[in-house]
Amino acid sequence: MGTTSATSAISTFACAWCGLTVSAYASDGVARNHCPSCLHSRHVLDQVEGGPSDCEGRMSAIAIAVLRTGDWRVIHRCVRCDELTSNSVRPDDNQLVLMRTAVRPLAQPPFPLEAFGSL
Ligand SMILES: [Zn+2]
Numbered sequence: 001m002g003t004t005s006a007t008s009a010i011s012t013f014a015c016a017w018c019g020l021t022v023s024a025y026a027s028d029g030v031a032r033n034h035c036p037s038c039l040h041s042r043h044v045l046d047q048v049e050g051g052p053s054d055c056e057g058r059m060s061a062i063a064i065a066v067l068r069t070g071d072w073r074v075i076h077r078c079v080r081c082d083e084l085t086s087n088s089v090r091p092d093d094n095q096l097v098l099m100r101t102a103v104r105p106l107a108q109p110p111f112p113l114e115a116f117g118s119l
């Protein structure tokens with residue numbers, strides 16, 4: 001019996017959206033809190049401090065933020081309490097879903113793009 005066996009039992013979680021069994025640690029050993037396949041997360045205690053945390057609502061990835069360092073962060077919004085959080089992108093996150101999330105505002109501009117033609 002190893003002393004580390006107790007923690008291995010809780011090192012996975014089921015994705016709230018697609019049901020994938022997700023390892024709580026990414027391939028680089030850093031803790032992860034969102035699904036690498038669909039990027040959904042769950043609103044639990046280890047999110048933003050001081051917020052209406054722990055509602056356990058599903059959190060959907062609504063945007064990508066780029067830090068000054070060039071690192072990408074996924075912006076999650078809780079579907080139950082509307083709290084926003086940001087989480088660092090993990091190396092095994094689905095790159096197609098990341099790109100789709102990042103370009104979504106460009107694909108759906110709130111104004112007609114024809115205006116740029118006359119500039
Ligand atoms: Zn998922």
Ligand SMILES: [Zn+2]
Pocket residue numbers: 043052053054055056057078079080081082083
């Ligand atoms: Zn919430």
